[in-house]
Amino acid sequence: MPRADIAEVFARFQKACPEPKGELFYTNPFTLLVAVVLSAQATDAGVNKATPALFAAADTPEKMAALGVDRVTDLIRTIGLFRTKAKNVVALSRKLVAEHGSQVPRTREALQELPGVGRKTANVVLNIAFGQPTIAVDTHIFRISNRTGLAPGPTVEAVEAGLERVVPAEYRLHAHHWLILHGRYVCKARKPDCPACLIRDLCRYPAKTV
Structure with missing residues (x-):
């Protein structure tokens, strides 16, 4: 063209x-990151049905890590690949706490080092959360x-x-x-x-x- x-x-x-605007429900950069990770091979509408309860229980990396894999699994059971996604969400939360001061990184390279985060997810977070033209x-x-x-x-x-x-x-x-x-x-x-x-x-x- x-x-x-x-x-x-x-x-x-x-x-x-x-x-x-994107159609995923989120309240801050961390919940956006989690929502995008959960949306892989799933619809935004399907993710949005599960995340309000999840984010009410844990809207920070510390809270999500404390929630643990079993509880996260229960809360996102309606989403495809929920077991793997629950493990990734808890693991990335722990990594954010341990290595990034509980803050979502602002570079693609750092984001892609988080469990469950690929290039597409990183680009979405950089664009929506931080206004980068990805x-x-x-x-x-x-x-x-x-x-x-x-x-x-x-x-x-x-x-x-x-x-x-x-x-x-x-x-x-x-x-x-x-x-x-x-x-x-x-x-x-x-x-x-x-x-x-x-x-x-x-x-x-x-x-x-x-």
Whole structure:
């Protein structure tokens, strides 16, 4: 997609939704980190059903570590892979207490050293909690980048690098939110709602729906 068209894509997204927000429930950088870890291979809606009780019991690394794996497991049992996620949440909480003064790190490298935290999770936390212009590529963004021609690539890493090259700087902070919401509600995997799409005239997808 030409650079001028890419700029127009994000100008339209910004006009339609000037301040996009993530849909995960959280109260501080720590609970955001936990929510994003829990959201791997799960829906935001499903995570949001479990986290209010979890965060009421533990909204700091100290409290989460004290809660322990068994109790965390009970509280997140409705989320997929809950046993592994409970272990990771408690382990990352202990690591935050021991190595980071109970504070969520502000660098991707430090975040990725925490149990259960990969590059995508780190990018989400850096973007939402700390206002860094990172782009977290999930399945929606991967699909849209390839389908529309925004930043085609064979891997998540390639798409992330492509988006970082082509998204204009003034749109970078909110880019991944706009793309995720667009993929979740309009450019859906099985049947994109092309008639309702803000960017259908710019999109390079050859099989548009009518």
